[in-house]
Every structure is written in structure tokens, then in C-alpha cells.
Amino acid sequence: MDHVGNLLARPRLYYNIDGLGELGGSVMCLGYALLLWLLMRSPADSVWQRSSLFAFIGLMSLIHYGTKAVKTRITYPRTGFVEYRKRWHTAAIAAVLGALASAGLAVGFRRSWDISMLAPLTGLIFAAVYGDNFARAVRWKWIFAGAMVLASFAIAVLPADVLGALGSESPAHPDRAKLLGTILLSLMAYGTMLLISGGISFWLYLRHTPAPAQEGQ
Amino acid sequence: MNQQIRSIADLDRVIHEPGRLMIAALLFAVDRADFVYLQHETDMNKGTLSSHLARLEEAGYVAVTKTYRGKVPQTLLCLTGAGRKAFEQYRRNLKKAL
Numbered sequence A: 001m002d003h004v005g006n007l008l009a010r011p012r013l014y015y016n017i018d019g020l021g022e023l024g025g026s027v028m029c030l031g032y033a034l035l036l037w038l039l040m041r042s043p044a045d046s047v048w049q050r051s052s053l054f055a056f057i058g059l060m061s062l063i064h065y066g067t068k069a070v071k072t073r074i075t076y077p078r079t080g081f082v083e084y085r086k087r088w089h090t091a092a093i094a095a096v097l098g099a100l101a102s103a104g105l106a107v108g109f110r111r112s113w114d115i116s117m118l119a120p121l122t123g124l125i126f127a128a129v130y131g132d133n134f135a136r137a138v139r140w141k142w143i144f145a146g147a148m149v150l151a152s153f154a155i156a157v158l159p160a161d162v163l164g165a166l167g168s169e170s171p172a173h174p175d176r177a178k179l180l181g182t183i184l185l186s187l188m189a190y191g192t193m194l195l196i197s198g199g200i201s202f203w204l205y206l207r208h209t210p211a212p213a214q215e216g217q
Numbered sequence B: 001m002n003q004q005i006r007s008i009a010d011l012d013r014v015i016h017e018p019g020r021l022m023i024a025a026l027l028f029a030v031d032r033a034d035f036v037y038l039q040h041e042t043d044m045n046k047g048t049l050s051s052h053l054a055r056l057e058e059a060g061y062v063a064v065t066k067t068y069r070g071k072v073p074q075t076l077l078c079l080t081g082a083g084r085k086a087f088e089q090y091r092r093n094l095k096k097a098l
Helices: A003-014 A019-040 A050-077 A090-110 A115-135 A138-156 A160-167 A173-210 B001-012 B018-028 B035-042 B046-058 B081-097
Strands: A080-082 B030-036 B060-069 B072-079
Touching: A003 B018, A003 B030, A003 B035, A003 B081, A019 A050, A019 A115, A019 A173, A050 A160, A050 A173, A080 B072, A090 B060, A115 A173, A115 B018, A138 B030, A160 A173, B001 B081, B018 B030, B018 B046, B018 B072, B018 B081, B030 B035, B035 B046, B046 B060
Parallel strands: none
Antiparallel strands: A080 B030, B030 B072, B060 B072
């Protein structure tokens, strides 16, 4: 990439100048983990089993509107507002890849395949996405990218009975329990790391960018 | 070689000025941004930034919209179609020349 190319990449990295991109990702991972845990542990006729879709929509709305509210109140007055160009092709590729991954996961889940060994691969992909979106602008965040890879490998080498115990209390489907345990633990690990790195970024942002005086432009 | 060196003279002088080049490059990558963002990214003072923006607006490269964010006035800026074309052309010419 030439110098102008580097310059043009700057506004894209501005999205996470306040760490809200990471904090949003953290809420998503930890929220998914909580929903998954509730679905696994609650009885079949419980409210969680019947309203999981609404809970999912609520979580996504919380991330979307919560981020918007914080940006409006804190980020825009301090370092400015940016409206990004719509990248439909990137969104379409992400949607297709997401749908394929979800479909693969669903098939593996239904057929009780042992796809929990894919955890290190998922960790590598997650770390690469994190590195490209967040760590490229701030070097110390590569520590978290590395920690994500390590965490994924650590989860992959955990004994099956530990993961199974996390995944479900029912011993009827040990492979499924191991998979659920792997997903749950991975979400918690990624969510916690994003929470820490996002929290540090947000704290540094508030520290280094003073609130503006109340005046017009 | 002569032709290559002479192509420097073809560079768009409105965009070529470093301050305006920064503004054009920042606005090229986004749909629109406000005055505060440009000020933060370029580290220019209000007066300098305003004069560069006025020059770019005069050339038809930047569109300025005055609005409000809540009760606070907000100045939104975006590159026009002509501005985008001029910046792309400038980038091509610069690559050709150097």
C-alpha cells in the first residue's frame, strides 16, 4: 500500500479510536455466551427457550443503539463525527461467510460431529480480524491478538470431560456437550479479552481527549 | 523523462497544497465528516482549516452542510463528485510523475 493508501485507511481505523468497537464485540461475545448458557441450562418450557430470538434481537439492538448513544455523547463532540462509505461488497462477503459458518456449525451440531477441534482455527480467524480492525492502529493490541490465539489452543487441548461438563449437565450427548462447552468457553475468552482491551482504549481515549468547551463551530 | 517531469505541472494545484491534500484524502475515504473530525485529524486551527475548506468549496470539490447535533451547531463536509474525480486524477498524475 502506498502512502496515500495508508492515509485513506486512517478514517476506517478511526471507528475504534474510543475502543467502542471492541466493547461492542465484547458485549456481543459475552451476550451470546450468556444466551447459550441460559438455553443449555433452562428447562424446555422455560421463557428463555421460547424467547431466545427476541433476546438475540434485544442484544443486537443494545449493541447498536448503545454504541450510537456513547458515540453521540462522548466521541463526536471530542474528536468528530464520521459517516463511512457503504461497502456493500464487504458486507455481502461477510454475510455469506457468516451464513456458511453458521450452516456448517448447525449441521455439525445436529450430526454430533466432533468439530470442537476447529477451535484453534476459529481463534486464528478471530485474532486476524481483531488484528486487522483494531491492532493495526495500536501496537499494544497485538498482545491481545496473540492471547486470543493462545486461548483458542488452550481450549482445544482441554480434556473432553471438562468441556463436556461446561457444555451440558446431560451425559446423553457427550460430543454435543463438548462442542457447546468449546463454543461457550471460546466466547467467554474472546469477550473478556475484548472487554479488557476495549476498556483500556476507552480509558486512554477519555484521558487524552479532553471534553470540548460548549461552543459552536 | 522530460514528459514525466513535465507531468508534475499538470497536478491540480487546488489539491496539491499539503493542507488541502490532507482534507481531500480524509474526505475521500468517508461518506462525510464534520469540522471537528478534520480539525482533530489534521491538527490545523479553525481559521486555517476554514480557509482551506473555503478554497475547496470554491473549486466545487467540497460540499458544506450546516446542521445541528442536538443544540450544538455541526458543519458536515463531503467531497462532491467533481472532488472525488479530481482527487483520483491527482493521485494518478502524482504516481505517473514520481
